[in-house]
Structure formats: C-alpha cells, structure tokens
Amino acid sequence: MSQIRVAIAGASGRMGRMLIEAALKEEGVVLAAAFDRSDAPFIGRDAGEMAGVATGVLITDDAAAAIAAADCVIDFTRPEGTLAHLALARAAGKAMVIGTTGFDAAGKAAIAAAAEHVPVVFAPNMAVGVNAVFRLLEVAARILSEGYDVEVIEAHHRFKVDAPSGTALRMGEVVARELGRDLETCAIYGREGHTGERSAQTIGFSTIRGGDVVGDHTVLFAGIGERIEITHKSGSRMPYALGSMRAARFLAGRARGLYDMQDVLGLR
Numbered sequence: 072m073s074q075i076r077v078a079i080a081g082a083s084g085r086m087g088r089m090l091i092e093a094a095l096k097e098e099g100v101v102l103a104a105a106f107d108r109s110d111a112p113f114i115g116r117d118a119g120e121m122a123g124v125a126t127g128v129l130i131t132d133d134a135a136a137a138i139a140a141a142d143c144v145i146d147f148t149r150p151e152g153t154l155a156h157l158a159l160a161r162a163a164g165k166a167m168v169i170g171t172t173g174f175d176a177a178g179k180a181a182i183a184a185a186a187e188h189v190p191v192v193f194a195p196n197m198a199v200g201v202n203a204v205f206r207l208l209e210v211a212a213r214i215l216s217e218g219y220d221v222e223v224i225e226a227h228h229r230f231k232v233d234a235p236s237g238t239a240l241r242m243g244e245v246v247a248r249e250l251g252r253d254l255e256t257c258a259i260y261g262r263e264g265h266t267g268e269r270s271a272q273t274i275g276f277s278t279i280r281g282g283d284v285v286g287d288h289t290v291l292f293a294g295i296g297e298r299i300e301i302t303h304k305s306g307s308r309m310p311y312a313l314g315s316m317r318a319a320r321f322l323a324g325r326a327r328g329l330y331d332m333q334d335v336l337g338l339r
C-alpha cells in the first residue's frame with residue numbers, strides 16, 4: 072500500500088488532537104509533522120502525547136518546515152490560519168485537506184484558485200454518515216418538493232465560533248439546489264419579532280450552542296398533517312478525523328483540483 076505523509080495544522084485544538092490520534096492509527100498514513108501557533112500550549116511536546124504514544128514528532132510553530140516535511144497538510148483551524156497554510160502548501164506543491172468552516176466568498180475563491188495548482192479536499196463535514204445524509208436529502212427534497220417547508224436545525228458545543236455550521240449551510244445548499252432555489256436569496260437565519268407568515272420559498276436555519284454537544288443536524292420538511300425529519304448526531308469527533316485520513320489517502324498521487332468528501336467516498 073502506498074503511504075502519505077501528513078502534517079497536522081492546529082495540533083493542539085479539539086480536531087488537531089483527534090487528527091493526530093487518527094493519523095497514528097490509520098494504515099497508509101504517516102504522521103510527518105504537527106504544528107500550531109507559537110502561543111499554543113503543546114509547542115515542543117511530542118505530538119503523540121495526548122494519545123499516550125511516543126512518536127518523536129514534536130509539535131512545532133514553524134508551519135513552513137512542517138509542511139515541507141509532508142505530502143499533505145490536514146487543516147482544521149480558522150479561515151485566516153487555513154488560508155495562510157494554503158499559501159505555504161501551494162508554494163511547496165503539497166496537497167491539502169481543509170475541514171475548517173466559516174469562510175467568506177473571498178476565502179472560498181482563494182481555495183478554488185489554489186486548487187488549480189495543488190489537489191485539495193475541502194468539505195464542511197468529513198464524517199461518512201453526514202455525507203450519506205447529503206445524498207438522502209437530495210431524494211427527500213425531490214419527493215417533498217411541493218407543500219413542505221424546509222428548516223435546518225443544528226446544535227454544537229459552546230466553543231464553536233461560526234454559525235450556522237458549515238454542515239447546516241451545505242445541507243441548505245443541497246436542498247436548495249434540488250428545489251431549484253438559490254440559498255443566497257432564500258435563506259432565513261433565525262426569526263424574531265413580528266415576522267409575518269412563513270414564505271413557502273424560504274429555507275430557515277436555527278442554531279443552538281451549548282455545553283459539549285459534538286454536532287447535531289436535522290433537516291425538517293414540515294407539511295400540513297405530517298413532518299419528516301432527517302437527523303445526524305455526532306457522538307465523537309473521531310469520524311471527522313477518520314474521514315480526513317481517507318481524504319488524505321485519496322489525494323496521494325492525485326493531480327491538482329478541488330474535491331470534496333462526495334468525491335472521496337465515490338458518492339457522485
């Protein structure tokens with residue numbers, strides 16, 4: 072089996088630690104480097120420490136050196152960090168898996184531009200189950216295209232900084248595309264005060280933040296006399312991390328281009 076050497080960005084973060092654990096477990100993946108910001112708590116410590124394994128790979132604050140040591144960067148940080156790492160990966164000709172959410176249009180355009188030079192997997196959710204739900208939503212939206220109001224409801228931990236989640240937005244995009252609507256113009260983000268009656272063409276989003284909720288997403292199709300709910304609940308971050316390892320393996324030896332988890336999982 073061919074091997075891919077990965078560098079984990081944001082190594083001290085919730086996903087960074089999970090990604091290191093997954094990289095150490097996954098066949099065909101070698102943990103080549105782990106890096107974070109210079110004020111991060113684990114700089115200089117063994118990347119395997121959290122997983123109770125000595126790896127000899129020390130967490131560094133030298134992003135360029137970490138990226139140079141790998142074939143592929145796996146990045147779950149913040150949009151500004153990801154875009155800085157992407158510029159380094161592009162300059163060094165390295166592949167990249169991007170799980171970070173919350174990009175604006177310019178950030179997404181920068182990712183598409185970099186993918187003209189290096190291969191990139193960019194997806195708001197790497198879990199296999201969520202990607203299966205995206206396909207289920209296409210079927211549901213097709214069948215329930217008349218007379219059903221669409222609402223996307225998501226819940227996450229108190230530390231999450233972007234809303235709605237990237238996954239909720241992608242769910243909205245999938246349903247909107249199937250219904251021939253443009254999410255840019257039909258989305259309603261929360262409601263307050265005298266809103267008037269609901270307009271049939273809208274897709275509503277509701278966001279809950281609290282405690283340690285890993286990530287729950289529901290798409291509700293509400294008709295007169297019946298409701299259909301399609302729900303995914305995460306009990307652990309490991310499915311995101313294992314999905315990212317599949318994405319890194321998918322990129323091994325691949326040409327430049329922009330891919331997502333539907334490509335990685337062969338769901339297109």
Ligand SMILES: NC(=O)C1=CN([C@@H]2O[C@H](COP(=O)(O)OP(=O)(O)OC[C@H]3O[C@@H](n4cnc5c(N)ncnc54)[C@H](OP(=O)(O)O)[C@@H]3O)[C@@H](O)[C@H]2O)C=CC1
Pocket residue numbers: 080081082083084085086087107108110111147148149151152153169170171172173194195196197198237311
């Ligand atoms: N696609 C998917 O499947 C999933 C995506 N995500 C997304 O991944 C991202 C990270 O989530 P999570 O791990 O919970 O977040 P954390 O805050 O726990 O971790 C983020 C890490 O990135 C570092 N970081 C923050 N800002 C920068 C920056 N500007 N430059 C470089 N490094 C930076 C943080 O360092 P410091 O602590 O010093 O700020 C930290 O180490 C979020 O966008 C989230 O939505 C999460 C789960 C699954």
Ligand SMILES: O=C(O)C1=N[C@H](C(=O)O)C[C@H](O)C1
Pocket residue numbers: 172195196227231235236237238239285286287
């Ligand atoms: O921040 C998180 O935790 C998560 N973020 C992603 C998102 O915004 O969709 C994926 C998952 O829901 C966890």
